[in-house]
Amino acid sequence: MVDVIIIGGGIIGALVARELSFYRLSLLLLEKEEDVAMGATKANSAIVHAGYDPIPGTLKAKTNVEGNKLYESLCEELKVPFERIGAYVLAFNEEELKILENLKERGIKNGVPEIYILKREEILEKEKNLSKNIKYALYAPTSGITNPFLLTIHALENAVENGARINLGEEVLKIEKEEGFYKVITNKGEYLTKYIINCAGINSDRIIKLLDPDYPFEITPRKGEYFVLDKKAKGFVKSTIFHVPTEKGKGILLTPTVDGNILVGPTAENINDREDKSTTLSGFLEIKKKAELFSDKIPFHLVINTFSGIRASSTYKDFFVQEIPEFKNILHIAGIDSPGLTSAPSLALMAVEWIKNKENITPNKRAKRSLEKIKPFNNLSNEEREKLIKEDPRWGHIVCRCEYVSEREIIDAITSKIPAKTLEAIKKRTRAGMGRCQGAFCSYYIMKILSKELNIPLTQITYKGKNSYMLKRENKERWKE
Amino acid sequence: MKKEVDIVIIGGGPAGLSAGISAGKKGKKVLIIERNEELGGILNQCIHPGFGLLYFKEELTGPEYAQRWIKELEKLNNVEYLLETMVLEVKENQEIIATNREGIWEIKGKAIIFSTGCRERTRGNLQIPGERPAGIYTAGTAQRLVNIEGYLPGEKVLILGSGDIGLIMARRLLWEGAEVIGVVEKLPYPGGLTRNLVQCLEDYNIPLYLKHTVIEIKGKERVEGVYIAPVDEQGNPILEEKKFIECDTLLLSVGLIPENDLLETINIPIDPKTGGPYVDQNLLTLKDGFFVCGNSLLVNDLVDYVSIQGLLAGESAVKYIDNILPIDKRIPVEIENLRLVVPQYISFPITTEKITFYLRIREPQKNVKLILKDQDKKIKEWRYLIVKPAEMIVVNVDSEFLKRIEKPIFSLEG
Numbered sequence: 001m002v003d004v005i006i007i008g009g010g011i012i013g014a015l016v017a018r019e020l021s022f023y024r025l026s027l028l029l030l031e032k033e034e035d036v037a038m039g040a041t042k043a044n045s046a047i048v049h050a051g052y053d054p055i056p057g058t059l060k061a062k063t064n065v066e067g068n069k070l071y072e073s074l075c076e077e078l079k080v081p082f083e084r085i086g087a088y089v090l091a092f093n094e095e096e097l098k099i100l101e102n103l104k105e106r107g108i109k110n111g112v113p114e115i116y117i118l119k120r121e122e123i124l125e126k127e128k129n130l131s132k133n134i135k136y137a138l139y140a141p142t143s144g145i146t147n148p149f150l151l152t153i154h155a156l157e158n159a160v161e162n163g164a165r166i167n168l169g170e171e172v173l174k175i176e177k178e179e180g181f182y183k184v185i186t187n188k189g190e191y192l193t194k195y196i197i198n199c200a201g202i203n204s205d206r207i208i209k210l211l212d213p214d215y216p217f218e219i220t221p222r223k224g225e226y227f228v229l230d231k232k233a234k235g236f237v238k239s240t241i242f243h244v245p246t247e248k249g250k251g252i253l254l255t256p257t258v259d260g261n262i263l264v265g266p267t268a269e270n271i272n273d274r275e276d277k278s279t280t281l282s283g284f285l286e287i288k289k290k291a292e293l294f295s296d297k298i299p300f301h302l303v304i305n306t307f308s309g310i311r312a313s314s315t316y317k318d319f320f321v322q323e324i325p326e327f328k329n330i331l332h333i334a335g336i337d338s339p340g341l342t343s344a345p346s347l348a349l350m351a352v353e354w355i356k357n358k359e360n361i362t363p364n365k366r367a368k369r370s371l372e373k374i375k376p377f378n379n380l381s382n383e384e385r386e387k388l389i390k391e392d393p394r395w396g397h398i399v400c401r402c403e404y405v406s407e408r409e410i411i412d413a414i415t416s417k418i419p420a421k422t423l424e425a426i427k428k429r430t431r432a433g434m435g436r437c438q439g440a441f442c443s444y445y446i447m448k449i450l451s452k453e454l455n456i457p458l459t460q461i462t463y464k465g466k467n468s469y470m471l472k473r474e475n476k477e478r479w480k481e
Numbered sequence: 482m483k484k485e486v487d488i489v490i491i492g493g494g495p496a497g498l499s500a501g502i503s504a505g506k507k508g509k510k511v512l513i514i515e516r517n518e519e520l521g522g523i524l525n526q527c528i529h530p531g532f533g534l535l536y537f538k539e540e541l542t543g544p545e546y547a548q549r550w551i552k553e554l555e556k557l558n559n560v561e562y563l564l565e566t567m568v569l570e571v572k573e574n575q576e577i578i579a580t581n582r583e584g585i586w587e588i589k590g591k592a593i594i595f596s597t598g599c600r601e602r603t604r605g606n607l608q609i610p611g612e613r614p615a616g617i618y619t620a621g622t623a624q625r626l627v628n629i630e631g632y633l634p635g636e637k638v639l640i641l642g643s644g645d646i647g648l649i650m651a652r653r654l655l656w657e658g659a660e661v662i663g664v665v666e667k668l669p670y671p672g673g674l675t676r677n678l679v680q681c682l683e684d685y686n687i688p689l690y691l692k693h694t695v696i697e698i699k700g701k702e703r704v705e706g707v708y709i710a711p712v713d714e715q716g717n718p719i720l721e722e723k724k725f726i727e728c729d730t731l732l733l734s735v736g737l738i739p740e741n742d743l744l745e746t747i748n749i750p751i752d753p754k755t756g757g758p759y760v761d762q763n764l765l766t767l768k769d770g771f772f773v774c775g776n777s778l779l780v781n782d783l784v785d786y787v788s789i790q791g792l793l794a795g796e797s798a799v800k801y802i803d804n805i806l807p808i809d810k811r812i813p814v815e816i817e818n819l820r821l822v823v824p825q826y827i828s829f830p831i832t833t834e835k836i837t838f839y840l841r842i843r844e845p846q847k848n849v850k851l852i853l854k855d856q857d858k859k860i861k862e863w864r865y866l867i868v869k870p871a872e873m874i875v876v877n878v879d880s881e882f883l884k885r886i887e888k889p890i891f892s893l894e895g
Binding site: 404464 | 516565567569578580581582583584585600601603604605606608610611612613614615616619621622625626627630631632633634635636657658659696697701702703718720729730742745
């Protein structure tokens with residue numbers, strides 16, 4: 001019997017697990033994929049929104065502004081990059097100015113600490129590459145950027161250090177109500193638990209339907225496609241740039257990432273297949289066309305990658321953070337679309353309050369809030385590098401040549417508290433393969449390291465789990481040592 | 482760790498090797514920095530023959546060709562090399578920061594030669610839509626897996642792009658028992674050398690689909706197939722005519738990008754036409770003391786040219802250190818009806834007996850003249866029965882003809 005089962009290892013599940021790990025509770029997180037941060041957490045804009053966008057009074061508004069304030073300490077504790085680079089919402093005419101004024105008013109109501117409307121000259125002074133056709137912009141200096149998958153992974157490593165258990169590749173198939181507890185049945189086993197927290201993202205409605213097939217809550221998946229530009233484009237914009245929002249959402253944005261790339265996207269397409277993470281020609285054309293409004297100088301020749309992510313939008317419109325009356329002690333944190341990443345720390349605290357309202361929980365005195373992590377090789381000074389290489393020569397051997405990732409960092413990712421078992425898992429933890437050659441040089445080195453550390457043949461190495469094998473077989477007449 | 486040498490060479494592939502040899506033979510203290518575990522660069526995975534016909538007048542495999550130069554290099558006690566060593570930073574004062582298992586190196590040189598080669602264009606560069614399964618490889622990565630690691634990346638393969646590595650890999654994968662469905666090329670003419678088209682595709686009945694491209698990749702976990710479509714005159718895919726091709730692997734052989742990222746950090750200007758830095762006939766970049774050769778200068782189609790450029794860069798770097806490479810003036814070399822030229826500048830006085838020019842054209846043409854003019858005055862003329870984009874035009878011009886030139890123009894005329 002465990003106290004709490006958390007379903008889903010995305011940013012919400014991770015921060016919930018971490019917050020609960022500060023109390024004396026036995027925790028089990030179940031993630032159906034081979035790694036954590038596999039859904040919307042893996043593929044989004046990575047923006048920590050200021051909070052002028054959600055409608056006042058909604059849960060989105062409340063958790064957005066609260067979440068934003070929590071980001072500094074959260075990222076500092078978990079050794080994750082976070083920068084308050086500010087955001088501009090551009091208006092090109094007087095009508096759009098009215099929308100800005102509305103947003104500003106919303107922002108003030110929502111409690112956004114600083115928010116201004118600027119005129120063209122003031123904007124162009126700071127963002128020289130933007131179109132001269134801009135008339136006004138809403139400027140929110142508290143908007144920021146982070147690394148969502150690193151935040152998820154580090155939060156869970158912290159939770160594991162504090163005693164939480166994480167089971168990967170384990171999918172919840174059935175939940176049975178027993179006398180005062182629940183039985184959770186997965187593809188691998190059965191667990192008894194007092195509480196369940198549903199953080200299943202795009203599949204959060206499916207968890208609800210396991211309890212009550214007729215419950216009126218549906219995820220309406222919405223796909224967003226993006227371009228990633230080479231680090232050579234660094235500085236093209238210094239803040240996040242939006243156009244005025246429409247009913248479909250915040251529209252296309254142009255933003256720096258914490259790693260020095262530039263992101264352009266996303267589209268917003270309602271889709272039926274919630275696993276459909278494909279990019280499309282029409283999506284690419286749409287991004288280019290809409291982004292042209294911001295600037296006709298966007299260096300699309302520096303595109304190094306494209307990707308798409310699925311937002312877990314729902315029929316409920318606001319975040320659905322509720323217990324269904326017939327199924328007490330199960331909290332659903334569902335329908336978390338934008339600003340989900342920003343709201344996540346605040347939603348995690350709500351989960352703690354929810355349990356506190358049910359029973360007295362005592363703090364786990366041995367729990368740590370901070371994670372010990374050495375900075376990536378790429379961000380170290382030469383003195384720091386020299387010192388580390390003297391301790392372990394593998395720090396000096398660079399495996400990923402584009403992002404300067406050392407052999408030691410790859411091994412650390414494989415042997416960490418949430419072990420990386422696939423190429424993609426290593427990429428998320430270390431950035432190896434995320435640079436301009438997209439793994440053309442380093443993937444076989446990483447495969448060899450994985451094979452050695454996991455003690456499995458190279459032919460068993462996958463890109464992202466399941467059937468995504470990198471190699472088919474050995475050569476016909478293989479040279480043997 | 483600190484080290485001081487005369488010349489630092491970044492990259493120990495064919496260009497770096499020959500640069501090291503030519504500088505070493507002149508008695509200079511040379512250090513080659515190589516990031517791989519052995520010298521020879523990409524040649525080590527090119528186990529097919531066809532190397533050295535021009536330089537050694539015999540046909541060698543890649544590793545054999547590399548070994549010839551490595552042996553030569555090993556004879557020179559004043560040429561050292563560091564393996565599995567990565568350059569992290571190049572400074573304007575010819576200082577280099579590098580790392581390996583021994584620690585961080587601070588290396589001071591009097592001249593630096595970049596021989597950093599190329600990387601392959603990726604799916605991301607091409608912006609091919611679709612899902613993101615395993616089984617999408619650049620041709621060079623696949624070549625490494627098969628020829629060095631001994632593994633077959635796929636059993637049913639479609640190749641996008643008719644570059645030389647793709648053609649070579651079509652045959653190599655077929656020999657290993659894979660089914661090679663075909664080679665898809667967006668342009669109306671192939672990208673690789675004629676001999677590779679014949680020996681790798683025609684001899685094995687592997688179809689080449691010209692004016693086609695891959696428009697979508699399918700497969701959630703491993704590649705399950707791709708959609709290909711013909712392209713119109715502007716190169717846009719005709720989506721209505723798309724066709725599904727079942728395969729487990731997509732190989733990309735869609736071009737090489739000279740790797741000059743380090744050199745760009747010290748603001749050495751890059752020629753957008755070649756992807757390499759602007760150089761003069763001494764292969765000196767527009768920054769004093771920094772030379773470049775091989776595929777990071779321009780994508781060559783024969784390794785022999787790479788070696789020749791390396792020899793020249795080595796000699797030039799020695800002259801530079803010995804203060805016998807004075808530059809009084811530098812004039813640009815212009816081109817008409819051509820895609821690129823290297824060198825892009827002529828520096829005066831000219832200290833070599835001849836200057837080798839490398840040129841590429843845009844589209845295949847027959848019965849053409851290449852003319853070197855000074856303004857309007859014809860200086861030299863070469864005739865060709867056929868010219869192809871895949872095959873570089875290489876011409877040597879005696880310095881005698883260039884000494885007083887004021888406005889050099891290469892022009893391709895029908």
